[in-house]
Amino acid sequence: MAGSLIKITSASTTSNVSTIDIGGANWDNSYDVYMVKIYNLQQSTGTDVRLKARILKSDNSADSTSNYEYAMLGLRTEAAFDDLPDTGQTEWSNLTYLFRGSTSYGANAIFYLFNFNNASEYNFITNEGVGYGYDGNELMGSVGSGVHKVTQVAKGLQFSLTTNSISNINIDLYGLKK
Amino acid sequence: MATKEELQALADQEIEDAKPLYKQVNNERLEFNDDDYAQAKIDLGNSKWNDQQFGYIQARQEAYNSIPEQLDMMYWDNVNSTTTWKDHIAKVKSDNPKP
Numbered sequence: 001m002a003g004s005l006i007k008i009t010s011a012s013t014t015s016n017v018s019t020i021d022i023g024g025a026n027w028d029n030s031y032d033v034y035m036v037k038i039y040n041l042q043q044s045t046g047t048d049v050r051l052k053a054r055i056l057k058s059d060n061s062a063d064s065t066s067n068y069e070y071a072m073l074g075l076r077t078e079a080a081f082d083d084l085p086d087t088g089q090t091e092w093s094n095l096t097y098l099f100r101g102s103t104s105y106g107a108n109a110i111f112y113l114f115n116f117n118n119a120s121e122y123n124f125i126t127n128e129g130v131g132y133g134y135d136g137n138e139l140m141g142s143v144g145s146g147v148h149k150v151t152q153v154a155k156g157l158q159f160s161l162t163t164n165s166i167s168n169i170n171i172d173l174y175g176l177k178k
Numbered sequence: 179m180a181t182k183e184e185l186q187a188l189a190d191q192e193i194e195d196a197k198p199l200y201k202q203v204n205n206e207r208l209e210f211n212d213d214d215y216a217q218a219k220i221d222l223g224n225s226k227w228n229d230q231q232f233g234y235i236q237a238r239q240e241a242y243n244s245i246p247e248q249l250d251m252m253y254w255d256n257v258n259s260t261t262t263w264k265d266h267i268a269k270v271k272s273d274n275p276k277p
Contacts (some may be wrong), residue, residue: 013202018210018218020202060203064217080244082236090224162225165199 002035016044016165021174022173023156031175034113040106043098044165051095052162055123055154062158063088072144092146107131116154122159123148179277182227188223230277237274
């Protein structure tokens with residue numbers, strides 16, 4: 001069937017972890033574009049944190065070099081938008097908000113991955129995220145894009161939070177069939 | 179204001195105190211290895227430094243009223259000869275000073 005989403009692998013946890021990988025040894029390099037779905041992301045304590053990501057290199061380890069750039073926009077119901085760009089970073093940050101006020105509010109996001117199998121182009125991502133509960137009462141979305149300015153093959157993403165551990169997350173990786 | 183080295187020392191200690199930390203790879207929960215702990219210390223040190231040096235930018239963005247609300251403040255300031263908008267901006271800046 002043309003245009004299908006083909007599920008490649010999943011990852012999840014209900015125990016605290018500092019990082020969680022999707023792809024790596026389970027990466028399928030037969031697609032041009034991938035989609036990553038994250039749902040019910042929760043943190044270990046109720047502080048203001050955000051989701052971050054690094055790409056997994058061909059040896060399945062995370063790339064922590066200062067080659068990440070991103071331009072994110074935070075969309076809020078109770079305040080002006082947050083302009084969240086940065087360059088020369090060691091990871092993509094501000095991918096979704098997680099909020100102070102409660103650990104029980106889940107955040108959710110969709111990412112598209114481009115050029116991950118192309119060793120002569122940079123890696124790109126786009127994202128849309130949504131969460132609730134900044135100070136207990138605010139809906140906050142995020143949209144944006146990122147580039148990893150290294151011409152190398154990538155095999156997935158490693159997610160973490162700005163502080164605290166991930167206490168719950170469900171991640172699915174799909175390939176977009178031509 | 180702390181130096182980068184002082185913040186890195188704090189980060190190193192926080193990671194030591196937080197042990198054991200875990201990662202999830204191929205759906206297997208594993209304790210960090212030495213390289214993971216070293217990277218976690220670097221990441222936390224950088225985060226502390228960025229928060230100290232640039233955290234005021236984010237804090238100000240979150241504290242400013244929306245643009246429509248600020249325009250409304252300006253309109254009524256103009257009508258009533260008040261300084262509500264100017265006071266709001268000044269308070270956000272003073273509450274979140276540059277380092």
